[in-house]
Amino acid sequence: MIAAVSQSFVLRAHLLWWNDDPFFAGQSAQISVPDGAMAVGADGRIAWVGEAANLPNDYTAWPEVDRRGTVVLPGFIDAHLHFPQSAIIGAYGTDLLHWLDTYTFPEESRFGDQAHAASIAAIFADTLLRYGVTSACVFSTIHPVALEELAAAFHSRGMGLLSGKTAMDRNAIPTLHDTAQSAYDDAKVLLEALEPQYDRFGYVVTPRFAITSTEAQLDVCGSLHAEFPHTRMQTHINESAREIATVAQLFPNDASYLDVYDRFGLVTDRSLFAHGIHTTEAEMARMAEAGAAVVHCPTSNTFLGSGLFNPGANRAAGVNIGIGCDIGGGTHFSPFVTMQEAYKVARFHDQSLTAAETYYWHTLGNARAMKTNREAGSLAAGKWADFIVLSDPDDDPIAALRLAHAETVEQRLFAYQFFAPQIQTWTRGIQRT
Numbered sequence: 001m002i003a004a005v006s007q008s009f010v011l012r013a014h015l016l017w018w019n020d021d022p023f024f025a026g027q028s029a030q031i032s033v034p035d036g037a038m039a040v041g042a043d044g045r046i047a048w049v050g051e052a053a054n055l056p057n058d059y060t061a062w063p064e065v066d067r068r069g070t071v072v073l074p075g076f077i078d079a080h081l082h083f084p085q086s087a088i089i090g091a092y093g094t095d096l097l098h099w100l101d102t103y104t105f106p107e108e109s110r111f112g113d114q115a116h117a118a119s120i121a122a123i124f125a126d127t128l129l130r131y132g133v134t135s136a137c138v139f140s141t142i143h144p145v146a147l148e149e150l151a152a153a154f155h156s157r158g159m160g161l162l163s164g165k166t167a168m169d170r171n172a173i174p175t176l177h178d179t180a181q182s183a184y185d186d187a188k189v190l191l192e193a194l195e196p197q198y199d200r201f202g203y204v205v206t207p208r209f210a211i212t213s214t215e216a217q218l219d220v221c222g223s224l225h226a227e228f229p230h231t232r233m234q235t236h237i238n239e240s241a242r243e244i245a246t247v248a249q250l251f252p253n254d255a256s257y258l259d260v261y262d263r264f265g266l267v268t269d270r271s272l273f274a275h276g277i278h279t280t281e282a283e284m285a286r287m288a289e290a291g292a293a294v295v296h297c298p299t300s301n302t303f304l305g306s307g308l309f310n311p312g313a314n315r316a317a318g319v320n321i322g323i324g325c326d327i328g329g330g331t332h333f334s335p336f337v338t339m340q341e342a343y344k345v346a347r348f349h350d351q352s353l354t355a356a357e358t359y360y361w362h363t364l365g366n367a368r369a370m371k372t373n374r375e376a377g378s379l380a381a382g383k384w385a386d387f388i389v390l391s392d393p394d395d396d397p398i399a400a401l402r403l404a405h406a407e408t409v410e411q412r413l414f415a416y417q418f419f420a421p422q423i424q425t426w427t428r429g430i431q432r433t
């Protein structure tokens, strides 16, 4: 797919977005404009948004894209998933470590091949667009060429990408091991090549997790993160019992799993920690103090039997929360499925997530976790015109019965988590699906 040239237009629809976390800020966090208009410039950015009746004269001559009768939200953002695991979703197994050894590492070792990486990157990006995801924070593999192909695939579709070369120098399989030095050198070359080339790409320092990196490698990752202060850092933490026990064996002098990362300068306000299911109160307090984010991956956690993430405990501690599908431990690319599973997981803690809370996580909440909220996550003037046009599912009589009970837009969005709507996806002001 080649990036088309954008044209300015005015979108007419029911516009809805969040400008703060509705769990803390309440109803005022939600902006709902039933008879809305959004002016999108030829630069692919939102020029103006508000009531259609108040459209400024500057934009009244722009062509109209009429989507009245639909609900338009900001494009979804996914804060944690693995592009090289697209082919192993739903692979039969036992727990995390078994699943990594049996399926993940052999599959990821194929991504040094440029043609293979390019082919999967295209399928991966197209699939995200099909489900309304317009930007993401993604794991690649150790191979520089895999990241290059992923960045090109996202750019050609107008999508935002945060990613980095995965660093792992032990405890995988030999074909998937780099070294501390090559992890540093490759990351620096990729960062300096890709960021100037692609305006929506940001480099993420990416030690896979503490088990697969030596202290020397975690040390160079911390150095990179400090040397390039705009970089994000992503890794995994506190996902499964066996993983946590292994980390304790490998790092006997650290008081906790988070302390391992903290010792190497990897706990910052630009850090994203996937899972965080079994995080202790002390670890949560430290994450909150640093401004780090935890990324909840509910379909992965139930598929692998890793445990049940507790949103309330993380909120009470002041930890920023993001959400992701964690393909291929996760079982579906669709944010609707991820939000549905998050709702179910929270019920095990006697918590009930509203539609506003889960959709916020998948839009502005993830943008805040990824520090892309100046560019994405809501329908505010100046941001990229990344948005999704939602309408009721077609040819589904049960969905129609259920949606007949939806009297408000919030009730409709809540039901869409269980009866996925039809989706049109736009990035940079261009319709992609």
Ligand SMILES: [Zn+2]
Residues within 6 Å of the ligand: 080, 081, 082, 236, 274, 326, 329
């Ligand atoms: Zn993951």
